[in-house]
Amino acid sequence: MTSVLEARAMTLEGRLNPTELHCRAGEMVAVIGPNGAGKTSLLRAIAGIELSGGQVRICGEEVAQSAPARRMRLLSFLPATRSLIWPITARDVIALGFPSPNAGRIDELVEVLELQQLAERPVNHLSTGERSRVLLARALAARPKLLLLDEPLSNLDPYWVLKTLEILRIEAKANGSAVLTSVHDLNQIIAFDRAILLNQGRVVADSEPGEMLASTALAEAFRIEKVSSGWRIREGA
Amino acid sequence: MIRSLPLLLIALALLAALSLLVPLGSLIELRRTDPNLAWQLIEELRLPRTLLALGYGAVLGLTGAALQATFANPLASPDITGSSSGAAFGAVAGAYWLGITGPLALAACGAMGAAVALCGLLLVAGRRSETATLLLAGVAIALAAGAGTSLLLALAPSPFAFYDSFEWLMGSFVDRSMPQAVTALIPAAIACVVLVSRGPALDMMALGDDVAASVGYRPRRLAVEVVALNAIAVGACVSVCGAIAFVGLIAPYAARSLTRGHPGRALVPAAVIGALLLLLADLLVRLAPAGRTIPVGVITTAIGTPLFIWIVVRMRRAVAA
Numbered sequence: 001m002t003s004v005l006e007a008r009a010m011t012l013e014g015r016l017n018p019t020e021l022h023c024r025a026g027e028m029v030a031v032i033g034p035n036g037a038g039k040t041s042l043l044r045a046i047a048g049i050e051l052s053g054g055q056v057r058i059c060g061e062e063v064a065q066s067a068p069a070r071r072m073r074l075l076s077f078l079p080a081t082r083s084l085i086w087p088i089t090a091r092d093v094i095a096l097g098f099p100s101p102n103a104g105r106i107d108e109l110v111e112v113l114e115l116q117q118l119a120e121r122p123v124n125h126l127s128t129g130e131r132s133r134v135l136l137a138r139a140l141a142a143r144p145k146l147l148l149l150d151e152p153l154s155n156l157d158p159y160w161v162l163k164t165l166e167i168l169r170i171e172a173k174a175n176g177s178a179v180l181t182s183v184h185d186l187n188q189i190i191a192f193d194r195a196i197l198l199n200q201g202r203v204v205a206d207s208e209p210g211e212m213l214a215s216t217a218l219a220e221a222f223r224i225e226k227v228s229s230g231w232r233i234r235e236g237a
Numbered sequence: 238m239i240r241s242l243p244l245l246l247i248a249l250a251l252l253a254a255l256s257l258l259v260p261l262g263s264l265i266e267l268r269r270t271d272p273n274l275a276w277q278l279i280e281e282l283r284l285p286r287t288l289l290a291l292g293y294g295a296v297l298g299l300t301g302a303a304l305q306a307t308f309a310n311p312l313a314s315p316d317i318t319g320s321s322s323g324a325a326f327g328a329v330a331g332a333y334w335l336g337i338t339g340p341l342a343l344a345a346c347g348a349m350g351a352a353v354a355l356c357g358l359l360l361v362a363g364r365r366s367e368t369a370t371l372l373l374a375g376v377a378i379a380l381a382a383g384a385g386t387s388l389l390l391a392l393a394p395s396p397f398a399f400y401d402s403f404e405w406l407m408g409s410f411v412d413r414s415m416p417q418a419v420t421a422l423i424p425a426a427i428a429c430v431v432l433v434s435r436g437p438a439l440d441m442m443a444l445g446d447d448v449a450a451s452v453g454y455r456p457r458r459l460a461v462e463v464v465a466l467n468a469i470a471v472g473a474c475v476s477v478c479g480a481i482a483f484v485g486l487i488a489p490y491a492a493r494s495l496t497r498g499h500p501g502r503a504l505v506p507a508a509v510i511g512a513l514l515l516l517l518a519d520l521l522v523r524l525a526p527a528g529r530t531i532p533v534g535v536i537t538t539a540i541g542t543p544l545f546i547w548i549v550v551r552m553r554r555a556v557a558a
Contacts, residue, residue, distance in 0.1 A: 048451060049451055085310075086498045089497055148451070
């Protein structure tokens with residue numbers, strides 16, 4: 001498969017140690033780690049929001065050198081916060097994801113994310129879960145090559161967790177995109193192709209999700225252990 | 238394209254024409270007795286007054302919209318952030334203490350004062366502060382700048398400083414000359430044109446600083462630019478016409494209803510609405526009994542205060558919902 005993301009010696013002072021990361025087209029990667037491990041910092045560094053050192057290339061292009069219109073086609077970043085203060089309609093928020101207007105794609109996303117009833121409502125009047133779907137649609141709008149999603153499954157009910165994962169899979173395949181997503185619920189990582197475990201600003205494990213769930217690295221990072229009924233706090237943690 | 242913008246521009250042209258002609262009686266009378274003097278009245282008194290009302294109103298509307306988009310707060314405006322009061326302080330310090338008489342140098346003093354006030358606000362409240370924090374910090378800075386201005390006037394070498402500056406302090410366009418209008422409006426217009434070019438970035442910032450930065454905009458640099466351009470535009474106008482309240486708050490609020498809530502796209506409509514409001518206020522001032530002068534700032538405050546309360550109540554209801 002084609003390489004979408006190539007990040008070398010990516011550093012964020014005090015938050016992210018020099019990190020290498022590669023993602024392939026169509027691949028869905030879950031980023032996990034305890035609170036403060038550096039998941040958001042990693043996504044922000046790749047998105048070019050904050051980076052102390054290193055190089056990030058998406059489809060061979062250096063992100064830092066790309067103009068806004070090009071960047072929208074290369075990557076899309078969905079922040080963890082869903083707070084929106086301006087009364088912009090959901091449809092207009094999705095439109096902000098394009099470098100140039102594309103009514104057909106907006107209609108498609110409105111339908112896929114079941115936003116028909118919400119499309120003309122101001123986003124600041126929507127619930128957090130509804131805003132999450134609108135902002136996800138905005139992130140998907142320009143069919144970017146790399147989707148950087150910070151906790152996209154938070155605030156969603158079980159139907160929308162499954163539906164979002166399905167939509168991400170379809171979009172990744174259709175557009176040849178890679179999806180890099182921070183996840184808090186360990187049960188959700190099974191839906192991904194790969195999982196990356198971060199701890200104290202460093203990648204400590206990178207493997208297939210099933211293998212990751214059984215790893216000692218995960219148990220040590222989260223200070224938990226697997227039991228037949230699920231997870232429990234490790235003794236002495 | 239905003240559909241109602243052409244209508245607003247037509248209304249603006251009509252009001253500007255009205256501003257040149259009203260009061261009509263004296264103009265007709267003068268035209269009969271001395272046509273040259275009638276033309277001189279329009280050219281030397283009413284034209285600068287109209288241009289200043291139009292230009293200052295546009296500046297307040299546009300800078301208010303830019304500040305609101307930057308601070309992500311619908312209550313940010315040149316008066317509420319303290320930048321108008323800061324500009325007044327700067328202009329008074331320049332005029333009464335540094336002995337500056339050149340209009341351009343005074344405009345620079347006003348811009349410096351506005352910039353100091355806005356930097357103070359950024360330091361005290363931060364850029365993405367809660368509404369209450371922004372308001373309290375803005376009120377504190379405006380009060381400090383207001384008290385400072387009064388102190389400078391009270392202790393000024395000229396014993397008539399207070400008397401001289403009363404009308405200016407309250408905001409007025411009366412008896413301003415064409416060179417004064419040009420001094421205020423040229424730097425303000427340049428600052429406004431640059432601000433308008435930042436509209437798309439400000440719209441993207443509506444989705445948060447991180448989204449804007451991921452697309453390639455630089456939110457921090459953009460905030461510094463907005464603050465600096467706001468200081469130049471407001472400072473230049475305040476140095477000639479004094480501080481005028483509420484136009485910079487209300488015009489962007491009305492403009493966003495025309496741009497479906499987009500803060501960046503609201504810049505130009507806010508400028509047009511601001512110009513309309515201030516022209517209208519200046520026309521209302523002319524209804525005062527003969528021999529009496531009502532500063533235009535009194536009219537904008539009288540209209541603006543209930544509207545400000547209405548906006549706060551609406552925001553409170555929205556939060557409660």
